[in-house]
Amino acid sequence: MTAAEAVLSTDDVLPIGELAQRTGVTTRTLRYWEELGLIRPSGHRGGGERLYLPADMARVTRIRDLQELLGFSLAEVRVVLDTPDADALDRVRSEYRWGDASPAERRRLLVEAAEANDQLLARLDDTLARISAFRDEQAAKSRRLAELFDELDGTDDAPNDRRGPEEGTKR
Amino acid sequence: MTAAEAVLSTDDVLPIGELAQRTGVTTRTLRYWEELGLIRPSGHRGGGERLYLPADMARVTRIRDLQELLGFSLAEVRVVLDTPDADALDRVRSEYRWGDASPAERRRLLVEAAEANDQLLARLDDTLARISAFRDEQAAKSRRLAELFDELDGTDDAPNDRRGPEEGTKR
DNA sequence: ACGGTTGCTTACGTTGACGTACGCGTTAAC
DNA sequence: GTTAACGCGTACGTCAACGTAAGCAACCGT
Numbered sequence: 001m002t003a004a005e006a007v008l009s010t011d012d013v014l015p016i017g018e019l020a021q022r023t024g025v026t027t028r029t030l031r032y033w034e035e036l037g038l039i040r041p042s043g044h045r046g047g048g049e050r051l052y053l054p055a056d057m058a059r060v061t062r063i064r065d066l067q068e069l070l071g072f073s074l075a076e077v078r079v080v081l082d083t084p085d086a087d088a089l090d091r092v093r094s095e096y097r098w099g100d101a102s103p104a105e106r107r108r109l110l111v112e113a114a115e116a117n118d119q120l121l122a123r124l125d126d127t128l129a130r131i132s133a134f135r136d137e138q139a140a141k142s143r144r145l146a147e148l149f150d151e152l153d154g155t156d157d158a159p160n161d162r163r164g165p166e167e168g169t170k171r
Numbered sequence: 172m173t174a175a176e177a178v179l180s181t182d183d184v185l186p187i188g189e190l191a192q193r194t195g196v197t198t199r200t201l202r203y204w205e206e207l208g209l210i211r212p213s214g215h216r217g218g219g220e221r222l223y224l225p226a227d228m229a230r231v232t233r234i235r236d237l238q239e240l241l242g243f244s245l246a247e248v249r250v251v252l253d254t255p256d257a258d259a260l261d262r263v264r265s266e267y268r269w270g271d272a273s274p275a276e277r278r279r280l281l282v283e284a285a286e287a288n289d290q291l292l293a294r295l296d297d298t299l300a301r302i303s304a305f306r307d308e309q310a311a312k313s314r315r316l317a318e319l320f321d322e323l324d325g326t327d328d329a330p331n332d333r334r335g336p337e338e339g340t341k342r
Numbered sequence: 343a344c345g346g347t348t349g350c351t352t353a354c355g356t357t358g359a360c361g362t363a364c365g366c367g368t369t370a371a372c
Numbered sequence: 373g374t375t376a377a378c379g380c381g382t383a384c385g386t387c388a389a390c391g392t393a394a395g396c397a398a399c400c401g402t
Contacts, residue, residue: 015349016349017347017349026391027348027349028392029389029390029391031351032389032390036389047349047350047397047398048349048350048351048397049348049349049350049398050349068242069242070302070305071239071242073388085316086315089319090319110316110319114316114317117313117316118313121306121310124305124306128306130236131240131299131302134236134241135295135296135299138292138295139292141256141257141288142285142288142289142292144257145257145260145284145285145288146285148261149281149285186378186379187379197360197361198379199360200359203359203360216368217368218367218369218379218380219367219379219380219381220369220380221380244358244359245358343402344400344401345400346399346400346401347399347401348397348400349397349398349399350396351394351397352393353392353393353394354392355392355393356389356391357389357390357391358387359386359387359388360385360386361384361385361386362383362386363382363383363384364382365380365381366379366380366381367379367381368377369379370375370378371374371375371376371377372373372374372376
């Protein structure tokens with residue numbers, strides 16, 4: 001019995017309401033995303049109720065990240081999710097020993113996946129750079145405001161309890 | 172004659188179409204944003220045609236950044252733009268010597284501006300951290316794909332012309 | 343067994359952020 | 373002075389991403 005065949009605790013299989021609550025999206029959104037082909041419940045119950053596994057939960061948060069952090073439309077998210085990642089290729093390789101794919105085909109799949117991956121990575125770096133520039137600009141404004149504050153404090157009589165932005169994830 | 176009173180070149184005063192072209196937004200969008208109170212032309216011509224200055228152009232790009240980079244709604248953008256920044260306070264101070272505001276009032280304005288500024292800064296840092304985490308995760312996938320690639324190349328006969336992601340803004 | 347909760351499908355409504363079209367006045371190059 | 377391009381206000385259209393509602397079936401705690 002490998003780790004992949006471990007028994008599922010009942011805590012790991014979630015109905016849609018539970019998944020919704022834990023991921024912070026509504027059930028309507030989950031069904032809508034399913035309609036668009038973004039997610040699919042790992043199983044169903046007799047009456048047709050959707051059942052989700054932790055892997056599905058990870059997918060949901062990933063979709064939200066792509067949407068909110070990167071500003072992707074759901075169509076763009078679909079493309080990103082559709083390109084197989086290392087996990088998927090790993091699964092294919094181990095379970096079926098690459099099935100009936102020719103060596104050239106395997107290579108093509110890998111190259112394709114790697115290129116899509118690097119493309120997303122490049123976009124992430126670009127976005128990071130732009131936001132970082134924006135941040136620096138904003139930090140400069142903060143400093144200028146602090147200067148004005150000092151200037152005022154010099155002629156003021158009130159106690160100065162103003163603190164600068166000393167926190168934050170550095171760099 | 173100070174720098175602030177420098178003459179305006181005709182290149183500096185733009186009709187709406189020109190501004191649209193230079194900022195990459197449509198004229199419709201500019202009028203829509205004006206309708207929402209986000210921007211306002213610095214002047215008008217006899218026939219009512221809008222005229223913009225470079226400062227307006229900066230404001231336009233700023234709005235786009237807040238919208239696309241940070242995912243702000245236009246209502247949120249409005250709040251950010253409405254809070255006076257250091258430039259605005261500086262202008263108030265120098266031109267009217269703080270007008271008729273009491274010292275307490277000046278202090279309140281400054282504190283308010285600084286807090287709004289720091290709040291935005293904190294959100295920027297948070298967003299940066301989250302995207303950065305996302306990026307690292309993605310980079311890990313890239314490495315895993317590279318491993319799979321090496322593994323394949325060991326048994327393959329084709330030349331390996333695959334290069335890793337060596338570029339990007341480091342850190 | 344049963345009532346409250348949860349879930350299902352289907353369908354229509356909503357909201358933000360514009361796009362598009364129209365009729366008309368204004369500007370600018372020739 | 374004409375005319376093609378540009379700009380104006382007004383109004384309706386559109387599209388993604390859900391929200392909301394209705395009627396009914398399934399689940400579960402007691």
